[in-house]
Amino acid sequence: MEYVSTIKDVQKIQLMKEVIKKKSTRDYLLFVMGINTGLRIGQLLQLKVEDVVDNQGNFRLFMEIDNQSVYLNEQIRRAFKHHFQTEIGLQHSYLFQSSRGENPITRQQAYRIINEAAKKVGIKEKAGTHTLRKTFGYHAYVKGIAVSFIQQRFHQAAPSETLKYIGVEKTERHKIDVNL
Known part of the structure; x- marks a missing residue:
């Protein structure tokens, strides 16, 4: 597996959303769900x-996947x-259905969607399907979600593994903004 980076710049994320949205509503939904749920591709x-x-x-507020309850936030809805x-979807059809049949798009197609959009918005680092998951984890961490929760979502053994995966450097410090 090739290393891909996290998208830390929120403006780049917004630009990617715009680029993908112009091309395909299906691909836009894939990107938005990926960066807002942290699910594997x-x-x-x-x-x-x-x-x-x-x-x-x-639209559901939560969905169950692999014994995890996943919140479908306002961005996703x-x-x-x-x-x-x-798109008019039938209940039993795949959410990310291929235009060439009744199966979902392939992992390779998902990679191409993300990689092409990243290049178009000027992201120099490698981007791929894990970029979505890493981006979710990074921004959750920056917003104050405990690394232990992210670690649990990603099924990783140690917090240090999770921090490395999401691209948090040991020297980085984050301000946590809590509004009660």
Whole structure:
């Protein structure tokens, strides 16, 4: 596996969203879900419409995946709305369905989507599917989420492993902003 970097610059994330959104609502949803859930690309690609939409057609607030409850925040729900305005998904179809059949897009296609968008917005470091997961972890950490929670989500053995994975240097210091 090739090393890919974390996107630490929020402006670059916004630019990537814009670039991807112009190309495809499906790809935009993939990117938004990836950076807002921290799920592995394999987990994301196996999602079906029924995992995120209930029987009444409402978007779920939480979904269960691999015995974890995953919050679907407002960013994700907006991406759902945008995607489902243009795409009519059947309950049992894949959320990230290929345009060439009933299967989900491949991991390679997901890599190309992320890598191409990163290049277009001027990200020089390598970007790939793990970039989404790493970006989620980094920004969760910067916003004050305990590294132990991120470590648990990523199923990693030690906090130091998680910090290294998300790109936090030992010398970095973060201001934690808590609003009660």
